[in-house]
Structure formats: C-alpha cells, structure tokens
Amino acid sequence: MSKELNIKLYKKLYLIRRIEEKICEYYPEDEMKTPMHMSMGEEAIVVGVCQALNNHDQIFTTYRSHAAFLAKTQETDYFFAEMYAKDTSPLKGKGGSMHLCSPENGFMGTSAIVAAHIPVAVGCSFANKYQKNNKVVVVFFGDGAVDEGNFWESINLACLMKLPIIFVCEDNGLAVHTHSFQRRGYDSISQIISKFNCRVVESNSTDVEEIYNLSRDAINSSRAEFKPCFMNFKYYRYLEHVGVNYDFDAGYRSKDEFDEWRKKDPVIFQYNKLLSLNVSSIEIKKIEEGINKKIEGSLLKAKKASFSEVGELYRGVL
Amino acid sequence: MRKITYCDALREAMIQEMERDAGVFVYGIGVPDHKAVFGSTRGIAEKFGRSRCFDTPLSEDAMTGFGLGAALNGMRPIHVHIRIDFMLLAFNQIVNMISSYKYSSAGQLKVPMVIRAIIGRGWGQGFQHSKSMYAVFAHIPGLKVVLPTTAYDAKGLLISAIRDDSPVIFIEHRWLYWQEGDVPQEPYTIPLGTGNIIREGQDITIVATSWMNVEATKAADILSKHGISVEIVDPRTISPLNDELIIKSVEKTGHCIVADNDWVFCGLSAEIAARVSAKCFGKLKAPVERIGFAQTPCPTARHLENEFYPNAIKIIRLVEKMLNLDPIDLSKEEFYSHEKKFKGPF
Numbered sequence: 254m255s256k257e258l259n260i261k262l263y264k265k266l267y268l269i270r271r272i273e274e275k276i277c278e279y280y281p282e283d284e285m286k287t288p289m290h291m292s293m294g295e296e297a298i299v300v301g302v303c304q305a306l307n308n309h310d311q312i313f314t315t316y317r318s319h320a321a322f323l324a325k326t327q328e329t330d331y332f333f334a335e336m337y338a339k340d341t342s343p344l345k346g347k348g349g350s351m352h353l354c355s356p357e358n359g360f361m362g363t364s365a366i367v368a369a370h371i372p373v374a375v376g377c378s379f380a381n382k383y384q385k386n387n388k389v390v391v392v393f394f395g396d397g398a399v400d401e402g403n404f405w406e407s408i409n410l411a412c413l414m415k416l417p418i419i420f421v422c423e424d425n426g427l428a429v430h431t432h433s434f435q436r437r438g439y440d441s442i443s444q445i446i447s448k449f450n451c452r453v454v455e456s457n458s459t460d461v462e463e464i465y466n467l468s469r470d471a472i473n474s475s476r477a478e479f480k481p482c483f484m485n486f487k488y489y490r491y492l493e494h495v496g497v498n499y500d501f502d503a504g505y506r507s508k509d510e511f512d513e514w515r516k517k518d519p520v521i522f523q524y525n526k527l528l529s530l531n532v533s534s535i536e537i538k539k540i541e542e543g544i545n546k547k548i549e550g551s552l553l554k555a556k557k558a559s560f561s562e563v564g565e566l567y568r569g570v571l
Numbered sequence: 572m573r574k575i576t577y578c579d580a581l582r583e584a585m586i587q588e589m590e591r592d593a594g595v596f597v598y599g600i601g602v603p604d605h606k607a608v609f610g611s612t613r614g615i616a617e618k619f620g621r622s623r624c625f626d627t628p629l630s631e632d633a634m635t636g637f638g639l640g641a642a643l644n645g646m647r648p649i650h651v652h653i654r655i656d657f658m659l660l661a662f663n664q665i666v667n668m669i670s671s672y673k674y675s676s677a678g679q680l681k682v683p684m685v686i687r688a689i690i691g692r693g694w695g696q697g698f699q700h701s702k703s704m705y706a707v708f709a710h711i712p713g714l715k716v717v718l719p720t721t722a723y724d725a726k727g728l729l730i731s732a733i734r735d736d737s738p739v740i741f742i743e744h745r746w747l748y749w750q751e752g753d754v755p756q757e758p759y760t761i762p763l764g765t766g767n768i769i770r771e772g773q774d775i776t777i778v779a780t781s782w783m784n785v786e787a788t789k790a791a792d793i794l795s796k797h798g799i800s801v802e803i804v805d806p807r808t809i810s811p812l813n814d815e816l817i818i819k820s821v822e823k824t825g826h827c828i829v830a831d832n833d834w835v836f837c838g839l840s841a842e843i844a845a846r847v848s849a850k851c852f853g854k855l856k857a858p859v860e861r862i863g864f865a866q867t868p869c870p871t872a873r874h875l876e877n878e879f880y881p882n883a884i885k886i887i888r889l890v891e892k893m894l895n896l897d898p899i900d901l902s903k904e905e906f907y908s909h910e911k912k913f914k915g916p917f
Contacts, residue, residue, distance in 0.1 A: 344677045354676040361643060362676065366667045372633035373668060376640020376648075383596075383622065383646065403663075406633030413628065569678040570712050571737045571811065
C-alpha cells in the first residue's frame with residue numbers, strides 16, 4: 254500500500270466533498286443559478302477511475318458531473334466561475350453545473366439527456382484508435398442509462414469495433430426516484446454484459462484504492478488489447494436527485510439505507526486509511542486546510558468576477 | 572466541359588476529400604455494399620479500405636453520436652442515410668448533442684461532420700420513405716442545411732460541407748441523381764450560404780428548393796412559350812439562409828412564389844415568404860404564394876401521390892392566378908415522373 258498514492262487519492266476525495274459542501278452552503282443565496290445534481294457518495298468511483306488515467310486520456314460523464322470534472326481537471330477556479338456564470342469561466346456561463354467541459358484536460362463533455370453521451374465517447378475512442386495515439390476513453394453514466402437504447406447500441410458498437418473504452422456504470426439503483434427493480438426485466442446487468450465481447454468488472458466497494466486498482470487493470474488491458482470493459486460500481490446517492498438537500502422524507506427510500514452506506518463513506522474510509530498508514534491527524538489537517546484555502550479562494554474569486562458579456566449569447570453557434 | 576451525373580459528382584467529392592485528408596471517412600447502413608447507396612459510395616471501400624468506408628449496426632442514434640465523437644477528436648465523418656426518414660431515429664443526437672456541442676463548449680470543441688440524407692419519391696414509397704424534413708433541421712440553431720440541385724452544386728457544396736467545421740445536414744433528392752451536368756474534374760468549393768439563379772426572368776420570381784427547381788424550370792419553359800418570363804432562384808443552403816438573391820429578384824419582378832419540396836405548414840416557404848413580405852413590402856404586386864406537399868402523410872397509391880406532391884402544373888396554375896392569365900392548355904405537354912426521368916441539364 255503506497256502512502257503517497259493514498260494521500261493523493263484522499264486529497265481528491267476531500268476536494269470534491271468539500272466543494273460540494275460549499276455549494277450546499279452557498280446555494281441558498283441563489284447566486285449559482287444552475288440546477289445542482291450533487292455527487293456526494295460517488296466520489297471514490299470517479300477519483301479511483303480518473304487516478305488510473307493519463308492526463309491525455311479522455312472522459313465523458315453525465316449532468317451529475319462535479320466529481321468527475323474535479324477529479325479529472327482539478328480546476329477549482331474554472332469550476333466555481335462556471336457555477337456563477339462569470340466571464341472568468343472558459344465556458345462563459347453557457348454550460349453551468351450540468352455541462353462542464355475542459356477538452357485540454359481530457360474532460361470532453363457531458364449530457365443531461367440520459368445515455369446520449371455514451372455513443373459520443375465511442376466515436377472519440379474510434380478516432381483515438383484510428384489515430385494510433387494510445388488514448389483511452391472512459392464514459393461514466395448512471396444505472397438509469399442502461400435502460401436507454403443508446404447504451405445498448407454503444408456497447409455493441411464498441412465490442413464490434415474493438416475499441417479502447419471503459420464503460421463505468423455509477424450504479425446508485427435509482428433513476429431520479431425510480432428503483433432499478435421497477436425498471437428492469439432482468440436481475441444482473443453485469444451478467445448480461447458478460448455475453449458481449451468485453452471485460453466485466455463489478456464492485457460495491459467505497460475504498461478508493463480498491464477502485465483505483467480495479468480501474469488501473471481494466472484501463473491498461475483495454476489500452477493494450479483494444480478491448481472494451483464494462484465496470485459496475487455500486488454507490489449510494491446521498492442527496493436528492495437535483496438540489497442540495499436530503500430527501501429521506503419523500504418516501505421512496507429510507508434513511509436506514511443511508512445510515513448503512515454512511516458507515517463506509519468513501520471520504521471517511523480514506524481518512525481512516527491514512528491514519529492506519531501512519532499519516533497523523535495533524536498532517537491530514539494540514540492537507541485539508543490547504544485544500545480549504547484553495548476552495549475558498551476560487552469561490553471568492555468567482556463571486557467577485559463580472560458576468561460574461563451579453564454578446565456572448567450569439568457567439569459560437571456555427 | 573466534362574459531363575457527369577449528380578450521383579457521380581457526390582462520389583467524386585467524397586473521394587477527392589478522402590485523398591486530401593486522412594481524417595475524412597464515410598459510414599452508414601449499406602454504404603460499402605453492392606448497391607452503394609444508389610451508387611453514390613461505389614468503389615470507395617475498395618479504394619480506401621473498410622477502416623474509412625464502413626457499414627454499421629442498425630443503430631442510427633448511436634452511430635450519429637459516434638460521428639460526433641470522432642469529429643470532436645479531429646476527424647471529418649460523413650454519415651449517410653439512404654432515406655432521411657431513418658435519420659429521425661437520430662434526432663436526439665442531432666438536436667440535443669451535435670447542434671449544441673460547439674456552443675456549449677464555448678468554442679473549445681468543433682464538430683466538422685456531414686450527414687448526407689436522401690429525400691424524394693419513388694413510386695409508392697409511402698409515408699415512411701418520402702419525407703423531406705429539412706425545415707425541421709433548419710429550425711435548429713447550430714446546424715447548417717444544404718440542398719444541392721445541380722451536379723455542379725452537388726460536388727462543390729459537398730466539398731465545402733466536408734471542409735466546414737460545423738455540422739452540415741446535406742440533403743439530396745433521389746430524382747436529381749440521374750441528371751448530367753458540367754462538373755470540373757479538379758476539386759472546387761461553393762461557399763455554403765450562397766444561392767444560385769437557375770434562370771433569369773422579369774415577370775415572376777420562383778424560389779425553388781431541390782427537385783422543385785426541375786419542376787419550376789419545366790413550368791418556366793412552358794410559360795415562356797406564352798410570353799411569361801420566370802426567374803428561378805435556388806437558395807441551395809437553407810441554413811444559414813442568405814436571402815440577398817431572393818430579395819433582389821423579387822424587387823425586380825414584384826411577384827414571388829415559393830415552390831418548396833416539403834410540407835408548407837411551418838415550413839421553409841413560410842420563412843422565405845415572411846422575409847420577402849417584410850423586405851419587399853411596397854414592391855410586391857401581389858401577396859407571396861407558397862406551394863409544397865399536401866398537409867397529409869404521403870400516400871402510397873400513384874394517383875394520390877401525384878396529388879400530394881407539388882409539380883410544374885401546379886406552379887403554372889398558380890402563376891396564371893397571380894398574373895391574371897387565361898389557363899394554358901397543358902394537354903400536349905410532357906412532365907417528369909418516376910418513369911420519365913429528368914436527366915438534365917439545367
């Protein structure tokens with residue numbers, strides 16, 4: 254177990270969690286006018302997977318994109334500037350929370366139409382293979398996306414074309430408020446995907462290092478063998494589908510489930526792992542303070558910046 | 572000059588662009604098979620290999636997103652649909668993804684992709700193999716929509732579309748495939764967003780799209796024998812729509828018919844009529860008239876299908892009404908049909 258790696262992973266987990274806590278704190282001010290689909294609970298998946306990627310590798314994700322964006326890019330200034338729709342954001346407020354994009358960091362975009370980004374990721378992967386540039390594409394999606402035709406068309410295509418692409422299902426068992434058992438005429442998605450010509454990996458771990466190890470193996474072999482891989486990671490969505498609040502009073506799920514998952518919260522789990530690796534709580538606190546400072550700085554900068562100019566509306570349509 | 576067909580002009584444009592740029596590839600259902608999408612992709616797989624010219628699963632939506640992804644990584648895909656009706660399965664990718672990708676990335680990414688789709692009638696193709704739909708695509712910001720009419724346009728506009736950094740919907744009428752026209756051997760471009768005067772005239776302007784240029788030309792030939800001089804303007808690109816030629820023409824003639832190869836209601840003809848009415852107000856001698864598909868699904872039976880489609884006769888009758896002419900005897904005239912093909916030239 255590498256101490257250095259685990260510190261790195263903790264830093265990313267903490268950054269993402271703390272940023273989202275800040276969003277929860279500031280969102281009621283109503284200055285971030287963009288619907289928030291929060292990542293809380295899934296941090297270990299994106300951090301583990303993205304840690305296994307090279308900088309030039311490419312990812313696509315969904316409207317629930319905060320964690321993946323931060324894990325891949327670490328761009329906190331960019332992130333908050335876009336949440337506040339400020340001129341300092343490269344996106345100038347055209348994307349918002351649901352449509353972040355940073356191609357120079359390999360963050361190729363998102364879709365708020367469930368599964369619509371999956372074939373786009375497959376096309377990117379095709380181009381990478383054609384251009385022989387050794388890049389791997391990872392596409393993240395929720396288990397709701399598996400209900401969509403686009404998912405099945407895409408996995409078939411990637412297997413047919415033997416592409417270096419990883420399909421990562423962030424499986425929280427919910428499509429908005431509808432449980433997977435209410436949507437599926439089968440029991441195990443992994444079992445079905447295993448009939449395709451691809452690798453299948455399954456885990457319900459919240460241990461970021463374990464997810465990193467699984468991902469590293471999957472990504473390396475996909476890169477080397479031009480073979481897609483499907484990874485199914487279970488997690489628990491802490492907050493409501495959209496918004497910054499808990500919704501256990503809504504009746505579609507129980508708080509008991511949350512309490513169970515909370516026991517293995519990915520950030521706390523990793524914190525405890527650092528302690529077990531003889532990183533002192535003082536050292537951890539120092540790391541956290543550095544990150545807090547960075548976040549605070551990015552947030553204040555974004556709040557102070559001016560909005561992008563109105564003429565931006567017409568720019569870049571064609 | 573050398574004469575080739577519209578179909579071969581399309582084929583030549585793709586081949587020459589594939590020779591020029593290794594990032595250009597062509598794909599779609601049936602593209603490399605022995606029928607080669609009515610011949611328009613014939614020999615391309617043999618020449619460039621199956622990595623650059625390939626068949627696909629019957630997954631129109633995903634295959635469209637696939638093209639978007641390849642374009643984001645710097646390639647120039649050409650996706651082909653043998654009927655535009657099949658493209659509706661890809662509406663999500665076209666409208667929710669492709670049209671807005673460049674905009675939503677604030678220009679960090681571009682989408683140099685062409686979607687070729689064939690429109691038009693056979694005999695009895697029925698309501699799922701006969702649509703035009705191009706006004707629907709033109710309605711969406713972020714897409715360019717091109718309708719080549721002549722063989723010369725087919726090559727020059729397709730090369731421009733392939734080289735363009737925006738997504739281009741490129742719509743080809745099946746009945747235009749047989750016509751021959753002067754087409755230079757060497758590659759050339761026609762800028763997207765430029766119209767063409769198909770025929771000069773003084774008395775009335777017909778703005779025609781795609782196949783309707785053939786019908787309008789036939790109508791103009793007949794009307795000229797009766798002393799009526801028709802000017803035909805083909806916008807060629809309907810999004811972005813450059814209306815300069817149209818406005819200039821109507822300012823001269825004072826009369827305008829929009830003959831569209833699509834449904835009239837909420838269609839391109841409404842956009843053009845609105846612009847002409849606004850910009851030529853005071854110079855118009857009569858209200859702008861429109862002609863297009865009947866507001867029904869397309870029926871299969873020939874006699875119903877004939878009633879569904881606009882044609883030269885309907886144009887002539889409308890011109891007579893607008894110019895207060897006596898009805899011309901058309902009983903001895905011959906018109907184009909599925910059997911009596913238009914072979915050009917314009």
